[in-house]
Amino acid sequence: MTAVAAPLATALIAMWSLAIAVMDLRHRRIPNALSLGSWLVGVVHLLVWQHSPLGESASSAWLAAGFALLVTLPGYVTRQLGAGDVKFLVGIGLLTSWPLTLICFAAGALLGAATAVVSRNRFNMVVCLPAALRQPGSRLMNWATQDTPKRHVPFGTCLAIGLFIGLGWQARA
16 A cells, blocks of 8 residues: 555545434434445455555454444344444444544443533533533523433444544544
């Protein structure tokens, strides 16, 4: 891989994951065109050039995709994750490598768990604030008392942040 190709591939992967993060955050959906499109790009790249777009070995990328399925399918079956989350992490695996996918998943899972705890306990957090900040009808109280949707944690966004952490870690190494 040329010296220019790896930074360009990294930038394109970062922009792709940012687009998915925004879509998941706003709409709680990850479009198939973005997630499955990454599968097409990743598989073709692996078959033609025998390495991932980031220059990692093909075996590392295939292992990463398998790992992604292994850790996300149980969450999908139990309705804790959406299909888009599964497809997104597999796409990350096909485009990157096994270590980067592991970092992405671990950081994303921790961030997702923290987000779930905060969103479930938001009323308790707001009640601890001074009375002047807890006026009935205020934005803060409306936020604290609104019902949470069934799938309230945008896990794709958490995975995207995990990918940024992994890419940053890889850049420092």
